[in-house]
Amino acid sequence: MPSPRRNAEGRPLGASVSSSSSSPGSPAHGGGGGRFEFQSLLSSRAPGTDPTCARLRASESPVHRRGSFPLAGTGPSQAPSPPLPEEDRMDLNPSFLGIALRSLLAIDLWLSKKLGVCAGENSSWGSVRPLMKLLEISGHGIPWLLGTLYCLFRSDSWAGREVLMNLLFALLLDLLLVALIKGLVRRRRPAHNQMDMFVTLSVDKYSFPSGHATRAALMSRFILNHLVLAIPLRVLIVLWALILGLSRVMLGRHNVTDVAFGFFLGYTQYSIVDYCWLSPDNARVLFVLWKQQ
Numbered sequence: 001m002p003s004p005r006r007n008a009e010g011r012p013l014g015a016s017v018s019s020s021s022s023s024p025g026s027p028a029h030g031g032g033g034g035r036f037e038f039q040s041l042l043s044s045r046a047p048g049t050d051p052t053c054a055r056l057r058a059s060e061s062p063v064h065r066r067g068s069f070p071l072a073g074t075g076p077s078q079a080p081s082p083p084l085p086e087e088d089r090m091d092l093n094p095s096f097l098g099i100a101l102r103s104l105l106a107i108d109l110w111l112s113k114k115l116g117v118c119a120g121e122n123s124s125w126g127s128v129r130p131l132m133k134l135l136e137i138s139g140h141g142i143p144w145l146l147g148t149l150y151c152l153f154r155s156d157s158w159a160g161r162e163v164l165m166n167l168l169f170a171l172l173l174d175l176l177l178v179a180l181i182k183g184l185v186r187r188r189r190p191a192h193n194q195m196d197m198f199v200t201l202s203v204d205k206y207s208f209p210s211g212h213a214t215r216a217a218l219m220s221r222f223i224l225n226h227l228v229l230a231i232p233l234r235v236l237i238v239l240w241a242l243i244l245g246l247s248r249v250m251l252g253r254h255n256v257t258d259v260a261f262g263f264f265l266g267y268t269q270y271s272i273v274d275y276c277w278l279s280p281d282n283a284r285v286l287f288v289l290w291k292q293q
């Protein structure tokens with residue numbers, strides 16, 4: 001029987017270390033446990049379409065490394081592989097960054113699923129779900145907008161109106177930025193989420209970032225900076241923001257990274273609002289113009 005044709009590494013053709021010749025059920029398609037994840041982490045392109053990646057896959061395979069080590073060669077036909085050119089070594093960096101990002105994403109999904117204990121009535125903490133939904137309303141955009149408008153028109157001091165006009169600006173900026181990022185990123189909400197939220201916008205089918213987390217960070221920073229409150233109340237406000245963020249994951253509405261980024265964004269939004277703070281004169285002019293309409 002004729003022996004199979006072999007490639008430069010002495011391996012039979014068709015048994016390449018690259019995933020380009022994989023078939024369903026082969027390790028490269030997931031049949032080999034962790035191998036699939038590793039190969040998909042190495043390259044997000046279609047297998048075999050990127051010569052650089054093909055080189056990387058071959059150079060990173062244990063077979064190849066064994067072959068390139070003179071004392072551990074697997075056969076006389078194996079030639080030591082030449083060192084990778086400098087630009088190829090640089091190409092490894094994005095791969096490792098990719099691996100780090102995908103690992104973070106995997107941890108994020110795993111942790112979010114574990115923490116989603118109120119995602120349904122039948123979940124392990126399903127009985128706490130109504131309380132979590134109440135908390136959800138406390139961080140919703142509508143009560144905050146209506147409350148601010150109500151206070152603005154009831155206020156009888158220009159100092160109060162100035163703060164409230166800026167609060168209104170902060171809330172609108174938050175809605176705009178969150179909608180923009182959600183529309184750009186388009187990350188789906190976790191699969192275990194039930195879409196039974198109180199009034200949503202069309203972009204709210206997406207989860208990154210959490211609008212409740214941005215509002216919690218923004219509002220708590222705003223209140224702490226502009227209202228004179230006793231220490232216990234200040235602590236309560238910080239706790240409200242933190243628990244609201246956690247409740248988003250517990251309800252199954254968000255992954256942990258959606259909430260973490262939401263906190264960061266809300267915190268940053270306050271810095272923007274503070275930087276662009278409407279002066280008392282501007283706030284007064286805007287308020288009068290608005291009331292005249």
Ligand SMILES: CC(C)=CCC/C(C)=C/COP(=O)(O)O
Pocket residue numbers: 140141142175197198199200201204206207209210211212213248253
């Ligand atoms: C309709 C208005 C004025 C605001 C929508 C508020 C809302 C439903 C945000 C979504 O929050 P998550 O991203 O945390 O789920």
